[in-house]
Amino acid sequence: MQSLKSQILEILSEDCRTPLERIAVMTGSDLTQVAEAVEELERDRVILQYSPIINWDRTDKERVEALIEVKVTPQRDMGFDSIAGRIYRFDEVKSVFLMSGSYDLMVLVEARTLKELALFVSEKLSPLESVTGTSTSFVLKRYKQDGVIFVGETTDKRMVVSP
Amino acid sequence: MSNRFVNPAVAQVPPSGIRRFFDIAGTMKDAISLGVGEPDFVTPYHIRSAAIDSILDGETQYTPNRGLLSLRQEIARYLSDRFQVSYDPEQEIMVTVGASEAIDLALRACLRPGDEVIVPDPGYVSYAPCVTFAGGVPVAVPTKAEDEFRITPEEIEQAVTPKTRAIIFPYPNNPTGAVMNKAQMQAIAQAAEKHDLLVISDEIYAELTYTDDEDEQKIAFSALPGMKERTVLINGFSKAFAMTGWRLGYACAPKEILYEMNKIHQYAIMCAPRQGQVAGLQALKKNRENGYEDVVTMRRSYDRRRRVMLDAFRKMGLSCFEPRGAFYCFPSIRSTGLTSEEFCTRLLKEHRVVCVPGDAFGKSGAGHIRCCYATDMNRMLEAFKRMEQFIQSL
Numbered sequence: 001m002q003s004l005k006s007q008i009l010e011i012l013s014e015d016c017r018t019p020l021e022r023i024a025v026m027t028g029s030d031l032t033q034v035a036e037a038v039e040e041l042e043r044d045r046v047i048l049q050y051s052p053i054i055n056w057d058r059t060d061k062e063r064v065e066a067l068i069e070v071k072v073t074p075q076r077d078m079g080f081d082s083i084a085g086r087i088y089r090f091d092e093v094k095s096v097f098l099m100s101g102s103y104d105l106m107v108l109v110e111a112r113t114l115k116e117l118a119l120f121v122s123e124k125l126s127p128l129e130s131v132t133g134t135s136t137s138f139v140l141k142r143y144k145q146d147g148v149i150f151v152g153e154t155t156d157k158r159m160v161v162s163p
Numbered sequence: 164m165s166n167r168f169v170n171p172a173v174a175q176v177p178p179s180g181i182r183r184f185f186d187i188a189g190t191m192k193d194a195i196s197l198g199v200g201e202p203d204f205v206t207p208y209h210i211r212s213a214a215i216d217s218i219l220d221g222e223t224q225y226t227p228n229r230g231l232l233s234l235r236q237e238i239a240r241y242l243s244d245r246f247q248v249s250y251d252p253e254q255e256i257m258v259t260v261g262a263s264e265a266i267d268l269a270l271r272a273c274l275r276p277g278d279e280v281i282v283p284d285p286g287y288v289s290y291a292p293c294v295t296f297a298g299g300v301p302v303a304v305p306t307k308a309e310d311e312f313r314i315t316p317e318e319i320e321q322a323v324t325p326k327t328r329a330i331i332f333p334y335p336n337n338p339t340g341a342v343m344n345k346a347q348m349q350a351i352a353q354a355a356e357k358h359d360l361l362v363i364s365d366e367i368y369a370e371l372t373y374t375d376d377e378d379e380q381k382i383a384f385s386a387l388p389g390m391k392e393r394t395v396l397i398n399g400f401s402k403a404f405a406m407t408g409w410r411l412g413y414a415c416a417p418k419e420i421l422y423e424m425n426k427i428h429q430y431a432i433m434c435a436p437r438q439g440q441v442a443g444l445q446a447l448k449k450n451r452e453n454g455y456e457d458v459v460t461m462r463r464s465y466d467r468r469r470r471v472m473l474d475a476f477r478k479m480g481l482s483c484f485e486p487r488g489a490f491y492c493f494p495s496i497r498s499t500g501l502t503s504e505e506f507c508t509r510l511l512k513e514h515r516v517v518c519v520p521g522d523a524f525g526k527s528g529a530g531h532i533r534c535c536y537a538t539d540m541n542r543m544l545e546a547f548k549r550m551e552q553f554i555q556s557l
């Protein structure tokens with residue numbers, strides 16, 4: 001049997017607007033049980049935020065994104081955490097991951113224009129003491145993100161009635 | 164007119180009752196359909212991909228009549244792992260064009276003219292016509308909501324005549340969602356033994372059961388003591404692996420029966436499409452290795468939607484037995500005062516929701532409608548809103 005919490009996480013990861021009442025029906029549990037479990041998941045910071053996946057390309061918002069590979073010198077006692085903290089505090093930075101392989105941090109940055117983004121790298125990121133090198137790649141097209149496919153239409157290909 | 168060339172025995176069988184709804188719905192723009200009988204998942208990508216590779220590798224030839232041996236071997240392992248029954252891949256398993264073909268073969272290979280076949284009613288639309296086409300006589304045995312749409316030994320007892328040759332055992336059931344547990348199956352087995360009946364066990368929905376009762380449908384009918392020699396097990400990939408369009412099923416039976424079934428298949432069909440077989444092999448192999456991940460994921464998703472649908476119908480005031488298999492609810496609409504046909508036609512025309520009238524699945528389905536919860540959650544919720552409006556408008 002799957003635990004209630006893991007069922008809740010599965011349901012919310014598909015649609016975070018699913019009302020608690022419906023989750024209770026879907027899992028065959030009491031509403032209070034579900035409410036408590038969700039509260040705990042939030043308190044334990046398992047669920048951090050409920051946010052939609054937006055295809056910004058279909059809006060009129062001007063926006064560019066880049067993936068930046070960053071090489072850093074880790075600091076004594078702190079490893080990479082301290083420099084990662086310096087980086088993730090910038091508002092422009094959307095995600096930061098510590099990576100295995102030929103560089104150390106993968107930084108996802110968002111800005112309004114190419115120029116703004118380039119300036120962020122040259123004026124804010126590169127000058128940080130422990131940063132020894134960066135390599136920036138711009139995102140040209142988004143095909144799929146967080147399990148959601150952005151391109152094309154997904155139509156139901158079934159016949160309306162079948163035996 | 165060329166009617167004179169047509170065999171009256173075929174002509175007198177009516178076409179499937181669901182066709183009409185298909186035609187009306189086809190003319191509507193934003194109809195929501197709860198009338199489908201197939202998964203809303205696309206075949207998992209690794210399965211599709213295996214078939215693509217096989218095409219690119221030039222695997223475009225016939226396969227053996229009974230299907231690729233590797234696939235039959237994998238089916239044998241699957242049935243013994245999941246349903247506690249063992250079959251010899253060389254002599255007791257054949258791959259068919261869907262479970263549909265397997266049903267037809269079993270009937271054609273076994274029925275003599277005039278043999279009677281017990282067919283639980285309501286039931287899948289093709290059983291009775293296939294019995295007729297095979298020269299047999301279908302004998303509908305009503306199942307009831309009070310019995311959770313299970314067939315009982317008493318009902319079999321009443322229906323049996325000296326001409327009764329076989330019984331179709333269709334659980335988990337389309338359209339009712341009924342399932343049978345081991346004890347109930349054993350009672351049917353006894354009746355089959357007593358009257359020396361062949362059992363055609365359609366287990367196409369066997370993976371889709373939603374129950375905490377471990378015994379329920381975790382066992383093939385032929386796994387019951389003494390049943391293997393009188394059972395044709397029918398299964399396929401359509402429902403469990405979301406592979407309806409591939410047309411891939413199989414039959415397992417004692418070698419004497421399978422030999423005759425294969426003869427018809429050999430002459431009439433030759434073999435199931437190769438790419439379907441390659442895809443089916445991938446489906447079984449990968450899922451055996453990863454703990455049936457595809458099946459588990461889809462089943463969980465159906466189960467959640469099943470609960471939501473059941474809850475919605477009960478809130479609308481429709482009495483609905485809790486289905487614990489397949490992906491259908493079968494609520495009674497008697498309280499509305501309409502027949503199933505009227506209910507479905509008006510619901511479609513006035514509120515653009517497609518459901519299938521229960522009597523399309525046999526007389527005993529009257530007063531019910533079949534609704535499929537393999538439907539996108541948001542569309543399903545919208546359909547419930549429309550149905551509620553409709554019921555309140557009556």
Ligand SMILES: Cc1ncc(COP(=O)(O)O)c(C=O)c1O
Nearest residue numbers: 163261262263287337399401412
């Ligand atoms: C009970 C039952 N048996 C058999 C079939 C046929 O399945 P297949 O796609 O394998 O021919 C269906 C399909 O709807 C079904 O519901």
